Amino acid sequence: MKPALIGLIGTLVLAGCNTVTYSGPGLEPIPGSITYSGQPRTKLTKSPVGSAFPHDFIDQYGRQVEETYIIQPDRSLIIAHRQYKPIRFFGD
Numbered sequence: 001m002k003p004a005l006i007g008l009i010g011t012l013v014l015a016g017c018n019t020v021t022y023s024g025p026g027l028e029p030i031p032g033s034i035t036y037s038g039q040p041r042t043k044l045t046k047s048p049v050g051s052a053f054p055h056d057f058i059d060q061y062g063r064q065v066e067e068t069y070i071i072q073p074d075r076s077l078i079i080a081h082r083q084y085k086p087i088r089f090f091g092d
Contacts, residue, residue: 026078032057033067035077043075052080063087 029036034055047053052070059065068081 031060039076049073
């Protein structure tokens with residue numbers, strides 16, 4: 001009986017973790033962002049709604065940028081997080 005109860009509790013915990021929503025407006029795209037010139041023409045049909053993925057690029061000022069995108073229910077992308085990475089000289 002105890003293994004079944006533990007399995008049931010584990011299933012409920014994992015089911016709660018599966019639901020991801022992001023209702024924020026997101027960040028404005030900058031040159032180099034995937035959504036800078038509008039939403040991509042190809043829709044991400046195989047990726048689940050709510051999933052996130054990173055995108056690294058160099059911005060117009062030469063800084064390394066890492067953005068995190070979230071797939072919305074209409075398959076559009078929203079920028080949820082942006083981080084500027086420090087410039088490293090001589091492999092430091």
